[in-house]
Amino acid sequence: MSSKNKTISEKTTDLTKLVEWFDGEDFSLEEALDKYKEAEKLATEIEQDLKSLKNDIQIVKQKFDTEN
Amino acid sequence: MEKSLNPLIFSVGDFIAVVNQTFEYAYPIVQIEGEVASFKVNQGKYVFFDLKDSEGSINCFMTVWQLRVPIEDGMKVIISATPKITQWGKFSLTVKSIRPSGEGAIKKSFEVLKAKLEAEGLFAPERKRLLPQIPQRIAVISSTQAAGYADFIKILNDRWGGVGVNVAHVQVQGEGAPDQIIRAINYFNQQELLPEVLVIIRGGGSADDLATFNDEPLVRAIAGSRIPTLVGVGHEVDITLADLVADVRAATPSNAAQILVPDKAESIRLIRYQLSSLLPKILQLIDQKKQSIGGMINQIISTIEDAIDDQSRTVASLKSVLSQLNPNVVLARGYAIVRGLQAVGETIEVETSENIMKAEVKDVVKK
Numbered sequence A: 001m002s003s004k005n006k007t008i009s010e011k012t013t014d015l016t017k018l019v020e021w022f023d024g025e026d027f028s029l030e031e032a033l034d035k036y037k038e039a040e041k042l043a044t045e046i047e048q049d050l051k052s053l054k055n056d057i058q059i060v061k062q063k064f065d066t067e068n
Numbered sequence B: 001m002e003k004s005l006n007p008l009i010f011s012v013g014d015f016i017a018v019v020n021q022t023f024e025y026a027y028p029i030v031q032i033e034g035e036v037a038s039f040k041v042n043q044g045k046y047v048f049f050d051l052k053d054s055e056g057s058i059n060c061f062m063t064v065w066q067l068r069v070p071i072e073d074g075m076k077v078i079i080s081a082t083p084k085i086t087q088w089g090k091f092s093l094t095v096k097s098i099r100p101s102g103e104g105a106i107k108k109s110f111e112v113l114k115a116k117l118e119a120e121g122l123f124a125p126e127r128k129r130l131l132p133q134i135p136q137r138i139a140v141i142s143s144t145q146a147a148g149y150a151d152f153i154k155i156l157n158d159r160w161g162g163v164g165v166n167v168a169h170v171q172v173q174g175e176g177a178p179d180q181i182i183r184a185i186n187y188f189n190q191q192e193l194l195p196e197v198l199v200i201i202r203g204g205g206s207a208d209d210l211a212t213f214n215d216e217p218l219v220r221a222i223a224g225s226r227i228p229t230l231v232g233v234g235h236e237v238d239i240t241l242a243d244l245v246a247d248v249r250a251a252t253p254s255n256a257a258q259i260l261v262p263d264k265a266e267s268i269r270l271i272r273y274q275l276s277s278l279l280p281k282i283l284q285l286i287d288q289k290k291q292s293i294g295g296m297i298n299q300i301i302s303t304i305e306d307a308i309d310d311q312s313r314t315v316a317s318l319k320s321v322l323s324q325l326n327p328n329v330v331l332a333r334g335y336a337i338v339r340g341l342q343a344v345g346e347t348i349e350v351e352t353s354e355n356i357m358k359a360e361v362k363d364v365v366k367k
Helices: A008-021 A029-052 B012-026 B102-119 B147-159 B177-189 B207-214 B216-223 B241-245 B253-260 B264-325 B327-332
Strands: A056-059 B030-042 B046-053 B056-063 B076-085 B091-100 B137-142 B164-169 B197-202 B229-233 B248-250 B337-339 B347-351 B356-360
Touching (some): A008 A029, B012 B076, B030 B056, B076 B102, B102 B207, B102 B216, B102 B241, B137 B147, B137 B177, B147 B164, B147 B197, B164 B177, B177 B197, B197 B207, B207 B229, B216 B241, B229 B241, B229 B253, B248 B253, B264 B327
Parallel strands (some): A056 B164, B197 B229
Antiparallel strands (some): B030 B046, B046 B056, B076 B091, B337 B347
């Protein structure tokens, strides 16, 4: 599944699962290299996201000084 | 001329109305500081008390719904009120708002309300909800002109990215502040897509400035929020009732940002560390596999060697038995083989280990 549209939080969760896989019962040496490459790619994406993504700050138009 | 000097004659009701109009024109709203005496609530709706100092005393009236903080006799307060003469000619102040004044009164009011809300369980740890680990949508209630808000946004931007932040700009001190904050809380709680966290922040200030966050309806609104709340008001040493009722309390607005999102530099370090630990792990596992396979091969070799040893022992044993059955071995022990008919007068052949002899049978006796 492509990680392009995922949030940083979702990507971080995916990366954590991948890292946990290496300590889990499903671990197999045959799959390890592919999983490692996947984790490396995801980590690079997260790093880039963290460096480039800005917070979107919006001031609510509604006024609160009187009852609406 | 004489007629024009005649004083105007009012009816009693008209005169009271004229005096009240004069008051309304001269003092539409007046703020007075004094000490509360004879405080009482009638029918659970109407509040009466006297406001006094060493020079005098005035009757005051207000509704119970306008009471935002606990008031007791002896407490020093500031009221906002309109002066009025009742239809019975009694002068009184219709109070619009009342707040404790001076450190002692503010502290007393704080303690009374704190005890009341605590007894209701509003500060109980089991009510506290967890904040999401990395929220995507947050709502902030603050004054966008306040230094505390600027600190919060700076730390938030420094630490993390990709968060949608909706900010409700409100007054964070003064008479109207609690109601504005309550309206903002209600606004966010009525959103179709609820924010994941509701952050209420304000920088440091005097006890009077922070009194907004000890307002009973505001504290109850925070307690009733469907959205988990994070409150960071004042400096580390300032504790308001809003702090106590919040799901999570931050010491300062900057601390609120630190609680809300992780530090991206720290996260990148952690990710790199996790990745760097994977390759040695794979190599270690390959070594373990190699050792495991080596062990299995040794086991197989050992099993084969054991089987060969068993077979060798069996063959040696058989050879030993066979050697005992060899006729030459029997002859060597002194026995002889006799061939021929065993009858008197017959010639037989006798074989020993060293000789083969011919002999005649002289006698045969049955055993």
